[in-house]
Amino acid sequence: MLFQKKLERGNVGDIHYANGSIQFQSVKLNVYSYATDGIVIDAGSKSLAKQFQAFFDEQQIDALYCTHIHEDHTGCAAWLQNQRNVPVYIHKKSITEAQKKGKYPLYRQLFWGKRPPFRPLPVPETFHSRTYNWKSIFTPGHSADHIAYLNMSTGQLFSGDLFVQVKTKVIMDSESIPQIIESIEHILSYDFKEVFCNHAGYIKNGKEKLQEKLDYLYHVTDEVKKLFQQGMSVQEIQEHFFPRKYQITTFSLGQWDSKHIVTSILG
Incomplete structure (x- = not known):
């Protein structure tokens, strides 16, 4: 079997999670879906549909809230909408794109599958699950439509792809470091401690880790600008800061x- 697939399930209190992973040779990617208090946050990938659907079948689901349009977060949105008859919410920027089949590079299709179209509604600024109050927080940078969801009743943040890791080493060509910095600054103004990331999973001291990431991005930004002003080229700065070459760069043809x-920092 070329692609090795796996799903781990568990819970942190009343938050149930499914962590789906798919591996090809030494490249391993993963994505989480969370279910709590009648809502699901992100729908996993189409390539792991069998695994995620088994997880969803065990949950009571009133609605699906997507952090952004990327196919590893919306791959089973159509299934949830059609088979479980639940409304799906996403940022208004992505409603038109969601209604069409997913269009993205071949390597992402191989890993995450081909996302079917679905019919979402725009995410409201605030909403209620069965017992909790929630706030949708616009946090662009990783994608233009990115939203984090804050459970204002419990102080738990579902951060989508805003965090992922403290020390960012590679990003997609569509991402914006300045926007990510602004989004982290904004999110840190809210009252929360725990973070549920869609790739790193549960982070008990999540707010502290987001601050660490922000400090790291401040440092990288300052150093990149300083080296550029000293006359170093983009390639020289890259080799100075990020000497390691990652296989995902080759596999994605540089995306x-x-x-x-x-x-992104230099604009």
């Missing part, structure tokens, strides 16, 4: 690359 961190 994922540390170079994009440098060019």
